[in-house]
Amino acid sequence: MDIYFAPMQGVTGWPFRLTHLKHYGGVDRYYMPFISVHQSRSMKGGEKRDMDPSHNEMGRMVPQLLPAGAEDTLIYMDMIRSAGYGEVSLNLGCPARTVVTKGKGAGMLADTGRLDEFLEHLFTGMERVCNGGLSSDERSLRVTVKTRVGMNDTDQIGELIRIYNRYPIAEVQVHARLGKDAYNGVPDWEAFGRFYEKSTHPVCYNGDIRSMEDFQKLLEEFPDLPAVMIGRGLVADPMLAEKIRSGMQSDSMLTEQERLIHFHDDICSAWYECYGQEHAAICRMLEIWDYLGASFPGCERKIRKIRKARSLQTYRQLAGEVLRQEYRPGYLTGSLQ
Ligand SMILES: Cc1cc2nc3c(=O)[nH]c(=O)nc-3n(C[C@H](O)[C@H](O)[C@H](O)COP(=O)(O)O)c2cc1C
Known part of the structure; x- marks a missing residue:
């Protein structure tokens, strides 16, 4: 199984x-945060830098688009293919209000007729825009779709699956929640099960896998699953994929914690090098603490102090103190059915 x-x-x-x-093994592919498709047909500086091939391991790191109109989306797909990527992920799951109200992200699932037209236009247009004049070897942009199980309810799930089945999608990655539920409640395994059974494409599960136990429950329920996608669980426990691969918990907590400390120090330096500004690097690090913090139970006050750090030196010192406290990786467990 791929992770x-x-x-x-x-x-x-x-x-x-x-x-x-x-620092860690076990992850087969890293999906990049989305690049927004605009009528301007250009990418912002940060988006360009994020998908710059020199900042990515090709074949293992995959750009993602938040699609808008099919014609505009095709132009971005061509940029991605021209940069040398073999896969693009389409985000049909973003639940942010500003995105959904424009009919993008999970908002695309609310009107299945429009979704069908979009995909029809996209896959027909790929021949013309992305693959025009290329040999069949070069026509290798795989399109994967990251979807929710619906926008407002699961009534149209059958129709959603039928629509995806009509197109040459390489994989359907399902975050097993409704768009309207954002990240609340528990993933709907029954709804995911319908994708698992009825999709003619390979299906990847996503949602609330935070520990080996969660992963094992998932496998018991869906034994032939080809892939699982993990987000917050891997930020809270960066070794989780490695543990799943080797089928066991880490045998030495101390080593695991030391590895985390080195990993943390390195990301901190990498963000600082990226921005050249302490404040920007600290902001990025604080986003990580939203999830990593859960692996340090009882450190809530200390973590609140980290959030007030104004220099990288203070940040490193305060974060270093927390990272040396009792470490219970992936502490936030237990919500899965
Ligand atoms: C802070 C944050 C940012 C996210 N950004 C994206 C994104 O750019 N593209 C996307 O498809 N999903 C995005 N997601 C959704 C995650 O990829 C994933 O589907 C979701 O967190 C559920 O998986 P998890 O429980 O393993 O984290 C984001 C989620 C969070 C919490």
């Missing part, structure tokens, strides 16, 4: 991805 690092805007930018890859 993917889920895209997380503000958290898993290229300095984080490369540092994770350097």
Whole structure:
């Protein structure tokens, strides 16, 4: 089974991805935070830097688009293919209100007729825009879709699956929640099960895998699952994929904690090098603490102090203190059915 690092805007930018890859194993693919498709048909500086091939391990790191109109989306897909990537992920799951109200992200699932038209246009247009004049060997942009199980309810789940089945999608990655539920409540395994059974494409599970136990429950329920995608669980416990691969818990907590400390120090330096500004690097590190903090039970006050750090030196000192406290990786467990 493949294990993917889920895209997380503000958290898993290229300095984080490369540092994770350097320190930990077990992740087959890292999905990049989304690049927004605009009518301007251009990318922002930060988006360009994030998908710059020199900042990514090609073949293992995959760009993601937040699609808008099909014609505009095709132009971005061509940029991605021209940069040398073999896969693009389409984000049909972002629940942010500003995104959904424009009919993007999970908002695309609310109107299945429009979704069908979009995909029809996209896959027909790929021949013309992305693959025009290329040999069949070069026409290798795989399109994967990251979806929710619906926007407002699961009534149209059958229709959603039928639509995806109509197109040459390489994999359907399902965050097993409704768009309207954002990150609340528990993932809906029954709804995911319908994708697992009825999709003609390979299906990847995503949602609340935070520990080996969660992963084992998932496997019991869906034994032939080809892939699992993990986000917050891997930020809280960066070794989780490695543990899943080797099928066991870490045998030495001390070593695991030392590795975490080195990993943390390296990401901190990588973000600082990326921005050249202490404040920006601290902001990125604080996003990580939203999840990593759960692995240090009882450190809530100390973590609140980290949030007030104004220099990198103070940040490193305060974070270093917490990182040496009792470490219970992936502490936030137990919500899965
Ligand atoms: C802070 C944050 C940023 C996210 N950014 C993205 C994104 O850019 N693209 C995307 O498809 N999903 C994004 N997601 C959703 C995650 O990829 C994933 O689907 C979700 O967190 C559920 O998986 P998990 O429980 O393993 O974290 C984001 C989630 C969070 C919490």
